[in-house]
Amino acid sequence: MNPSLFSPEGLAEVIFLILIGTTILGASIATLSKRLIRSVIGLAICFLGVGGLYYFLNSPFVAMMQLLIYVGAVCITMTFAIMLAEPDDEKASRKYKSVSTWAAAPLGGLIAYGLSRLAIQGQWLAPAEKINSGSVKDLGMSLLNEYSMVFELISIVLLVSIIGSLALARVGRRKQ
Amino acid sequence: MLTISAHLNTYLIIGAILFGFGIFGLLHRPSLIGMLISVELILSGASVNFMAFNHFLAPDPTVGQIFTLFIMGIAAAEAAIALSIVIAVYRNYQSIDADDLTDLKG
Amino acid sequence: MDELIRLLSYFVGIAAFLGFNLAYLGWVERKGAGHIQRRNGPKEVGPYGLIQPLADGLKLMSKQLIVPAAADKPLYMAAPILAMVPAVLLFVAIPFGEGIVPRQFDFGLLMIFAFAAFAGLAVLMAGWGSGNKYSLIAGTRVVSQNIAFEIPMLITAITVVMITGTMDLSEIVRHQAGGFWHWNIFPRFDSSLLMPVSFLIFYICSMAETNRAPFDLGEAESELVAGYLTEYGGMGFGIFMMAEYANIVIGCSLTTILFLGGWQCPFGILPGPHWFFIKMYFLIWCFVWMRWTFPRVTLWGLLNLSWKYLIPFSLVNLLLTALFIKVF
Amino acid sequence: MSGYFTNIIDGLKSLAIGLGITNREFLKKPITLQYPHEALKMTPRYRGHIELLKNPETGTHTCISCGMCANGCPSKSITIKSKKVPGVKGKVLTSYILDFTTCSLCGQCVENCKPAAIDFSNAYNLASTRKEDFIFNLLERLHPEGVPEPVVDPELLKKEKEKKAAAAQKAAEKKAAAEKKAAEDAAAEKGGEATAEEKS
Numbered sequence: 001m002n003p004s005l006f007s008p009e010g011l012a013e014v015i016f017l018i019l020i021g022t023t024i025l026g027a028s029i030a031t032l033s034k035r036l037i038r039s040v041i042g043l044a045i046c047f048l049g050v051g052g053l054y055y056f057l058n059s060p061f062v063a064m065m066q067l068l069i070y071v072g073a074v075c076i077t078m079t080f081a082i083m084l085a086e087p088d089d090e091k092a093s094r095k096y097k098s099v100s101t102w103a104a105a106p107l108g109g110l111i112a113y114g115l116s117r118l119a120i121q122g123q124w125l126a127p128a129e130k131i132n133s134g135s136v137k138d139l140g141m142s143l144l145n146e147y148s149m150v151f152e153l154i155s156i157v158l159l160v161s162i163i164g165s166l167a168l169a170r171v172g173r174r175k176q
Numbered sequence: 177m178l179t180i181s182a183h184l185n186t187y188l189i190i191g192a193i194l195f196g197f198g199i200f201g202l203l204h205r206p207s208l209i210g211m212l213i214s215v216e217l218i219l220s221g222a223s224v225n226f227m228a229f230n231h232f233l234a235p236d237p238t239v240g241q242i243f244t245l246f247i248m249g250i251a252a253a254e255a256a257i258a259l260s261i262v263i264a265v266y267r268n269y270q271s272i273d274a275d276d277l278t279d280l281k282g
Numbered sequence: 283m284d285e286l287i288r289l290l291s292y293f294v295g296i297a298a299f300l301g302f303n304l305a306y307l308g309w310v311e312r313k314g315a316g317h318i319q320r321r322n323g324p325k326e327v328g329p330y331g332l333i334q335p336l337a338d339g340l341k342l343m344s345k346q347l348i349v350p351a352a353a354d355k356p357l358y359m360a361a362p363i364l365a366m367v368p369a370v371l372l373f374v375a376i377p378f379g380e381g382i383v384p385r386q387f388d389f390g391l392l393m394i395f396a397f398a399a400f401a402g403l404a405v406l407m408a409g410w411g412s413g414n415k416y417s418l419i420a421g422t423r424v425v426s427q428n429i430a431f432e433i434p435m436l437i438t439a440i441t442v443v444m445i446t447g448t449m450d451l452s453e454i455v456r457h458q459a460g461g462f463w464h465w466n467i468f469p470r471f472d473s474s475l476l477m478p479v480s481f482l483i484f485y486i487c488s489m490a491e492t493n494r495a496p497f498d499l500g501e502a503e504s505e506l507v508a509g510y511l512t513e514y515g516g517m518g519f520g521i522f523m524m525a526e527y528a529n530i531v532i533g534c535s536l537t538t539i540l541f542l543g544g545w546q547c548p549f550g551i552l553p554g555p556h557w558f559f560i561k562m563y564f565l566i567w568c569f570v571w572m573r574w575t576f577p578r579v580t581l582w583g584l585l586n587l588s589w590k591y592l593i594p595f596s597l598v599n600l601l602l603t604a605l606f607i608k609v610f
Numbered sequence: 611m612s613g614y615f616t617n618i619i620d621g622l623k624s625l626a627i628g629l630g631i632t633n634r635e636f637l638k639k640p641i642t643l644q645y646p647h648e649a650l651k652m653t654p655r656y657r658g659h660i661e662l663l664k665n666p667e668t669g670t671h672t673c674i675s676c677g678m679c680a681n682g683c684p685s686k687s688i689t690i691k692s693k694k695v696p697g698v699k700g701k702v703l704t705s706y707i708l709d710f711t712t713c714s715l716c717g718q719c720v721e722n723c724k725p726a727a728i729d730f731s732n733a734y735n736l737a738s739t740r741k742e743d744f745i746f747n748l749l750e751r752l753h754p755e756g757v758p759e760p761v762v763d764p765e766l767l768k769k770e771k772e773k774k775a776a777a778a779q780k781a782a783e784k785k786a787a788a789e790k791k792a793a794e795d796a797a798a799e800k801g802g803e804a805t806a807e808e809k810s
Binding site for chain 3: 011035037038041044051060061064065066067068071072073075076079080083135136
């Protein structure tokens with residue numbers, strides 16, 4: 001039975017469809033536009049949609065982190081890099097010859113199709129009994145108990161990456 | 177039709193589409209930053225899959241969330257490193273096209 | 283269905299509140315600037331110039347929208363909208379009184395930070411999309427500023443989260459119930475003595491995040507014409523201005539909720555949202571006051587302030603707060 | 611590192627002082643004038659365009675129409691017209707036109723004026739969209755209700771009349787004498803002719 005369009009559930013479905021549209025629109029802008037700056041904006045739109053999907057998947061914390069990290073940090077850093085590195089747009093549009101660019105669209109489509117088919121045809125296990133509600137409290141508990149080692153490792157990775165990126169940017173400056 | 181938000185397959189297909197877009201962009205983009213954008217798309221496609229399985233199938237619904245958070249952390253670190261590489265490359269080659277970086281002398 | 287009606291009425295209420303604020307904060311700012319400089323400020327249009335915002339709005343709306351030839355048109359057009367939408371959206375999460383919140387979010391604080399991240403992107407889009415080097419410089423400046431000040435802001439917000447143990451804004455306010463000495467701005471002998479420092483860092487950062495003078499490097503008119511606003515006229519400019527004021531209201535509301543006890547009344551009279559608005563408008567007035575007191579900082583001084591002072595202080599503050607909580 | 615904390619304390623202190631100053635100013639009354647509604651009184655030393663001075667005794671100007679101001683004007687902005695009126699000593703000013711569009715406010719006219727009839731005015735808010743509005747007739751500006759008739763001195767008038775009469779009489783006499791002389795000359799000529807005729 002389909003819920004009415006104007007009931008909260010129906011409205012939620014409409015919003016869900018809008019989010020899917022946002023995600024796919026963002027992804028297509030990110031990959032198809034000729035200007036890099038627009039692709040970054042498309043990426044931000046796509047991440048906004050993905051964050052909304054996470055919200056529908058009952059994990060608002062991850063959705064917010066998605067926005068905070070991807071839009072607030074990654075996209076802005078990329079825009080910054082584009083402004084610093086100043087890519088030549090005309091040069092980019094000139095290079096549509098190599099084999100990989102022609103093969104790209106069929107290959108991407110094929111992979112997407114294949115994965116979707118797998119998803120539809122796959123016999124997934126029956127949903128297991130939940131051992132907790134997946135709330136932020138549970139998230140924090142398991143982050144600091146079961147996954148504390150990974151948590152520490154990822155902070156080390158982040159630290160190393162910060163130092164490494166600083167060092168890399170610095171070396172380039174010295175050479176010039 | 178209207179209750180597609182409660183199906184695992186919807187999310188898996190969205191994840192697959194994002195992944196496909198990522199592969200497509202990775203091959204089709206000439207510049208390093210464009211490739212980085214595509215890699216982010218691939219990662220987010222994987223994240224969507226993790227979250228979907230986590231919500232619908234996993235007994236412990238924190239695992240997928242934690243995995244996605246780690247992916248985000250890794251993606252942020254990767255973006256920082258890659259962009260500093262891009263800037264260093266641009267300083268040396270005056271270009272960020274992957275095809276132009278053919279010089280083997282460091 | 284009741285939920286829908288409730289949401290719609292809140293939507294209307296927020297729109298009215300926001301419209302009133304966006305119009306009259308400009309008036310307050312000009313009046314304040316006038317009196318600080320011993321002038322009168324606007325006084326011609328209506329009594330005490332009270333109809334001035336209306337006249338300004340009409341003027342901005344009646345202007346033609348011009349897209350510069352060198353502009354990247356989609357980005358140029360989308361930037362004001364992207365600046366405005368998150369700012370308006372954030373009001374959904376702000377509790378104005380006990381139970382007076384459009385939507386109860388368990389992660390209200392996180393949500394505000396997440397959507398505030400769009401502001402930087404909008405400025406970058408405006409700067410790049412204008413096709414003007416001054417706008418571009420302003421965009422990069424604003425983003426380096428936003429990133430630099432978001433870090434201490436988040437870290438000090440985490441100290442509050444550690445004390446109250448929740449990211450739900452209503453819950454944070456409830457945690458500060460009692461007399462005004464229970465507010466987070468004052469040293470708390472049961473959790474952390476350093477809360478005034480947290481408040482100071484948070485307030486400075488919110489001022490910098492909203493691109494207010496003395497941190498308004500994005501529109502430093504003496505150096506960059508009007509920064510990222512240079513190419514915007516008419517309602518494009520108007521929307522950016524409104525987004526700035528909406529961000530100010532958000533920032534001050536957040537400071538009120540986190541540190542000044544939200545709707546908690548200090549003396550036991552006038553309970554309810556009145557106190558929330560009194561505190562919020564006091565903080566906004568402090569923004570105006572500081573704007574017309576201090577000269578604009580240099581970019582160098584701004585980044586030094588963040589990376590050399592605020593970030594180390596906020597980190598030490600976080601550590602000491604954790605220590606306090608562990609010890610007591 | 612040594613100045614790190616002193617820097618912070620100094621900075622906070624100066625911030626507080628600055629806020630105190632602006633707060634103090636905020637509470638004071640505004641000192642600006644609402645210009646179109648109220649205006650400042652200009653200082654007496656302000657040098658605006660020139661104007662004719664009113665002599666409190668006679669109620670009119672003291673210009674003697676000597677033209678020194680017009681002669682001394684480097685921009686030739688001043689045009690003076692005057693006429694002679696019976697019973698009035700000297701010439702009477704009929705129009706004093708200042709073309710303020712070319713005036714450079716050098717003050718040569720005021721320097722040159724022997725009887726100190728002109729001086730700088732205090733008018734500072736001159737504004738118009740038409741050039742003609744800056745061509746002033748100073749005489750009309752001095753007497754906006756109408757230029758008074760010059761005061762006629764009866765004695766002088768009488769004297770003048772006598773003088774005129776005398777002059778007229780003298781002229782008449784002269785004329786008569788001339789006529790007489792002419793007649794005599796003619797007669798003489800005639801006589802001469804006659805004598806010549808007689809001689810011949």
